Amino acid sequence: MARNNLSLxxxxxxxxxxxxxxxxxxxxxxxxxxxxxDSELILPHVDLKNILILAPHADDEWIGCSQVISKAExxxxxxxxxxxxxxxxxxxxxxxxxxxxxxxxxxxxxxVSTNREKN
Numbered sequence: 827m828a829r830n831n832l833s834l835x836x837x838x839x840x841x842x843x844x845x846x847x848x849x850x851x852x853x854x855x856x857x858x859x860x861x862x863x864d865s866e867l868i869l870p871h872v873d874l875k876n877i878l879i880l881a882p883h884a885d886d887e888w889i890g891c892s893q894v895i896s897k898a899e900x901x902x903x904x905x906x907x908x909x910x911x912x913x914x915x916x917x918x919x920x921x922x923x924x925x926x927x928x929x930x931x932x933x934x935x936x937x938v939s940t941n942r943e944k945n
Contacts, residue, residue, distance in 0.1 A: 877901050881905045903929065903937070909921060
């Protein structure tokens with residue numbers, strides 16, 4: 827029970843820290859008339875050699891990890907090809923084209939799963 831409470835407290839502290847960081851970014855951008863997100867503030871310069879990102883849906887890799895992808899020497903994204911409830915061929919083609927285009931533009935290695943999500 828105490829371990830669960832400790833985990834919950836750590837999670838709440840992490841969420842609060844992220845909210846404070848976001849507020850700081852907004853205030854800083856208003857004072858300096860610059861973009862809201864300062865990538866060096868969110869992800870300070872570190873040596874990222876080789877990273878693996880697991881993306882259940884198209885866009886997840888970029889929305890969640892764009893700074894990591896852009897700063898890493900080498901990035902690999904494993905795309906699970908989950909399409910929610912819309913498994914029409916047209917939707918699958920659109921999503922795969924989207925993630926392949928982002929891969930080409932940003933230079934990450936893309937691996938697409940051939941397994942299907944069970945409805």
